[in-house]
Amino acid sequence: xxxxxxxVGAGMTKFVRRAQETGxxxxxIAAREALASCELTLDDVDAVxxxxxxxxxxxxxxxxxxxxxxxxAWGKPYMRTYxxxxxxxxxxxxxxxxxxxxxxxxxxxxxxxxxSSCQPHPQAAFITIFDNIIERPLGPNLLWIFALExxxxxxxxxxxxxxxxxxAVKNKQNAAGHPAALLGQADITVEDVLASETLAWPVQxxxxxxxxxxxxxxxxxxxxxxxxxxxRPVWMQGVGWNLDTTYWTNRDLVYPEYVExxxxxAYAMAGVDEPRKQIHVAEPYxxxxxxxxxxxxxxxLFDRGKAPEAAADGVTxxxxxxxxxxxxxxxGVGNPIAAAGLMKIAELFWQLRGEAGARQVxxxxxxxxxxxxxxxxxxxxxVVMGNDGGPLTTATASPxxxxxxxxLSESEFRSATGAVEQRLDTLYDWDAGEAMGxxxxxxxxxxxxxxxxxxxxxxxxxxxxxxxxxxRPTDGWTEVPQTGTVETFSIVHVTWDMRPxxxxxxxxxxxxxxxxxxxxxxMLGEVAPDDVQAGMQVEAVWKPLxxxxxxxxxxxxxxxxxxxxxxxxxAVAAAEVAEPSKx
Amino acid sequence: xxxxxxxxGVGWSGFAPTTPGVSYKELMFEAARAAYADAGVDPxxxxxxxxxxxxxIEEGTSIMDEYVPDQLGAVQRPVHTVASDGLFGLATGxxxxxxxxxxxxxxxxxxxxxxxxxxxRVDRFAMDPVLNRPLGLNATTLAGLEMRRWLHxxxxxxxxxxxxxxxxxxxxxxxxxxxYADIRDPSPLFDPLTREQAAEPVDGCVVLVLTEExxxxxxxxxxxxxxxxxxxPSVESxxxxxxxxxxxxAAAAYRSAGVEPGDVDLAEVDDTYAYKQxxxxxxxxxxxxxxxxxxxxxxxxxxxxxxxxxxLARALACIERLRAGEGRVGVAQSWRGVPxxxxxxxxxxx
Numbered sequence: 001x002x003x004x005x006x007x008v009g010a011g012m013t014k015f016v017r018r019a020q021e022t023g024x025x026x027x028x029i030a031a032r033e034a035l036a037s038c039e040l041t042l043d044d045v046d047a048v049x050x051x052x053x054x055x056x057x058x059x060x061x062x063x064x065x066x067x068x069x070x071x072x073a074w075g076k077p078y079m080r081t082y083x084x085x086x087x088x089x090x091x092x093x094x095x096x097x098x099x100x101x102x103x104x105x106x107x108x109x110x111x112x113x114x115x116s117s118c119q120p121h122p123q124a125a126f127i128t129i130f131d132n133i134i135e136r137p138l139g140p141n142l143l144w145i146f147a148l149e150x151x152x153x154x155x156x157x158x159x160x161x162x163x164x165x166x167x168a169v170k171n172k173q174n175a176a177g178h179p180a181a182l183l184g185q186a187d188i189t190v191e192d193v194l195a196s197e198t199l200a201w202p203v204q205x206x207x208x209x210x211x212x213x214x215x216x217x218x219x220x221x222x223x224x225x226x227x228x229x230x231x232r233p234v235w236m237q238g239v240g241w242n243l244d245t246t247y248w249t250n251r252d253l254v255y256p257e258y259v260e261x262x263x264x265x266a267y268a269m270a271g272v273d274e275p276r277k278q279i280h281v282a283e284p285y286x287x288x289x290x291x292x293x294x295x296x297x298x299x300x301l302f303d304r305g306k307a308p309e310a311a312a313d314g315v316t317x318x319x320x321x322x323x324x325x326x327x328x329x330x331x332g333v334g335n336p337i338a339a340a341g342l343m344k345i346a347e348l349f350w351q352l353r354g355e356a357g358a359r360q361v362x363x364x365x366x367x368x369x370x371x372x373x374x375x376x377x378x379x380x381x382x383v384v385m386g387n388d389g390g391p392l393t394t395a396t397a398s399p400x401x402x403x404x405x406x407x408l409s410e411s412e413f414r415s416a417t418g419a420v421e422q423r424l425d426t427l428y429d430w431d432a433g434e435a436m437g438x439x440x441x442x443x444x445x446x447x448x449x450x451x452x453x454x455x456x457x458x459x460x461x462x463x464x465x466x467x468x469x470x471x472r473p474t475d476g477w478t479e480v481p482q483t484g485t486v487e488t489f490s491i492v493h494v495t496w497d498m499r500p501x502x503x504x505x506x507x508x509x510x511x512x513x514x515x516x517x518x519x520x521x522x523m524l525g526e527v528a529p530d531d532v533q534a535g536m537q538v539e540a541v542w543k544p545l546x547x548x549x550x551x552x553x554x555x556x557x558x559x560x561x562x563x564x565x566x567x568x569x570x571a572v573a574a575a576e577v578a579e580p581s582k583x
Numbered sequence: 584x585x586x587x588x589x590x591x592g593v594g595w596s597g598f599a600p601t602t603p604g605v606s607y608k609e610l611m612f613e614a615a616r617a618a619y620a621d622a623g624v625d626p627x628x629x630x631x632x633x634x635x636x637x638x639x640i641e642e643g644t645s646i647m648d649e650y651v652p653d654q655l656g657a658v659q660r661p662v663h664t665v666a667s668d669g670l671f672g673l674a675t676g677x678x679x680x681x682x683x684x685x686x687x688x689x690x691x692x693x694x695x696x697x698x699x700x701x702x703x704r705v706d707r708f709a710m711d712p713v714l715n716r717p718l719g720l721n722a723t724t725l726a727g728l729e730m731r732r733w734l735h736x737x738x739x740x741x742x743x744x745x746x747x748x749x750x751x752x753x754x755x756x757x758x759x760x761x762x763y764a765d766i767r768d769p770s771p772l773f774d775p776l777t778r779e780q781a782a783e784p785v786d787g788c789v790v791l792v793l794t795e796e797x798x799x800x801x802x803x804x805x806x807x808x809x810x811x812x813x814x815x816p817s818v819e820s821x822x823x824x825x826x827x828x829x830x831x832x833a834a835a836a837y838r839s840a841g842v843e844p845g846d847v848d849l850a851e852v853d854d855t856y857a858y859k860q861x862x863x864x865x866x867x868x869x870x871x872x873x874x875x876x877x878x879x880x881x882x883x884x885x886x887x888x889x890x891x892x893x894x895l896a897r898a899l900a901c902i903e904r905l906r907a908g909e910g911r912v913g914v915a916q917s918w919r920g921v922p923x924x925x926x927x928x929x930x931x932x933x
Contacts, residue, residue: 002683048813054645061640061708064666065816065923075831078813078925079675080666084646090663097675100682102585103809103839128645239684243652243662261659269684375649379662420713427700428643433606466612468653471619471627 002100006226006233009038009219010346015334016407019213024070026215034217046104056125085374086381088341113336121497147490157305165193167289175328177358182334212334238270238384259298259380280365283344341372354392458516480514525557589799592622597787598760618790626656631685636692670894670927692892696784727773736824755885780857785887789895808840814924829866829926840930844868848910851897854882
């Protein structure tokens, strides 16, 4: 039987748009504050767990090794884990299993992100998260896929942007009470969100959390060690994590099953069988406002499609029946990706000790849930934490207290000594592999090929050599029609580095006729943006034979099957792929 | 009493300088299928957690864990990435099982080194961006610097390093996974490091299935000890004359396994460069181990270097030897290569 594990200390830097401090320095600030909060030193720490999201942000290969001394890992067992945006909450899970396994008594968990190093825009780091063979040539960016998912969620439940925008308002208002927050704003309104710049419809600027630099650290201890350190341990009651298929276009984006799976795992460990009664405070992941709602449903705290209604009724307000993101979340405090996830764990720690000051939820919360999410809208990480019950101790001070991290303006950064500019100019020549290679050969011949699995009966585009559900080789090839249905779409108004586009692009997930489910990412053309609807029938438009090269771009775009809907070409299939930074 | 962790299955694929027409996903699928077959488990229902070891810039893909679940049978299951060598993933598997959150875990690491055209640039981006990178040095320069210092401090001779390279390549002749048994090239690379004393990259994948003792097959090899540690990442403040992290990792692994170096019957240690094998044996307290019981597989010098998969390749070779009855206690050790100073050690017992 594993030993109980408690969080006994936490600390964080201020979240800022561009920190003067290096990633190592941000890590050290957070780690020192977390240790100081429980009156420990590095000598008391048996192992260090670290997380940070893509190396491409920092332009440092093996970023974990690079950050190790800043995280306090010199001479210690040290490991970096990650699951994209889910990493921050996962680091608490890593800390938990490091202690629960009996291999350490006291563990320091550090989550760092310094996004501002990536120029000209941190979005550059995200270009390389997409499939190297069939998606990157389309020039996608992160906003696209979230817009596609948000659109699907809104369409499925008949939601208006106003229903979504209220989350951004709540969280930015909550963050006004957080001393480390980047975007707290007490007087923000739904109208402000609705009036903000449209980036990729339905995503507007104030629907999105800000790019940020920052670090967070927590200290975990075995029960015996924790009892020596504090009379207010906050217990890690349950942990869960779950990763869905890479083929994100093959699943229905309306509901995050992987979050539900992770939540069920964590709830089972915590003995939570009625989460709506037994969870008293929640910190769901909110990089976009719709994601908080999406995740609250995945966490089984509201019925599917009902979280917006609950939010409108004030249920999720800080003084509501189920306070959600009392910290202000990523939308308000900021989103240094990995650090933002661990910030949620730190917030629960403070809330469950009664130390959250202006952010403190009313009553005597005994149990909370924190959750993060990431990858290709694919991973859920969940932690359930709880105190020993009874009245909360009245805090004399409200952490975080050491709010270091120096914000630099762009001009200050450019004029500073040490603005070292380097290009991550690595070059790759990927093998497409047996299955994808045959698919690309088919495109050259104006054919769309799929693999089939006789065990589950599915016809798979993109094709693969294996069926991920049955875990067996696929059985053969078939050609599928070149027509399909728009599952979801976005009207994109900005480039990957946030420059306005002259003409909007229309990426869509297209379910091809004859396939079992989902489809793949491509562009719509020859259609007016206002005429595009989910469910619209489309057909492939090919490049001429001599121009086809065995690439996803051999399909120039998809256009409406209905000639009445066709217009002069208003959106090109392949955005010019100005890929500034190979991962 | 800690739960004992056994090796239920092993699987591998590739181990070739290039694997044209095969994607990294397909390499992983092949190795995973072999490991699950060896373990007699269905990953969709009987593997509780999956650990993959990779680094983004090595792969050319940011957030690499996005691209691993399908080919491992891990869709909608607990999966996470350890951004390190595969032996750290094995240690993670041990922790997951001992914590009680999983009873069976798959640990995976792979290399598709042939996809990377500019390997030197990848390694260079592991160097400090402010102090070291502007010098424009190949990262392997650090191996030449370290080898020189280590020879100077220990009084060892370059010929001993050459002997290691020759012996490992000779060992590799009987290893079907080996691609580099016949390399003989004493030309200087980063003097005193020579070309034949540096491992060449290969493509391949290794998957291990770990399970709690109650589910381990009869005669299983057990992972009785794991340890890992970190030295200074900075070139300016690291120890240049010993593998301090490997020493600490070994001490932890021996302690948790309840063994002494004298109990070890065979070892598979990191030999990315020939001098590192000698340095690592010293750190592991295994200088007296019969040289024919060290890297009998040929090591990375003979098999080829699986990048972040190298530690699992060492573990795989060790487990195979123990399964074959060539000893009772085996040790596998990894180092992540320049400019890293991190190391991991696993103690296996049959």
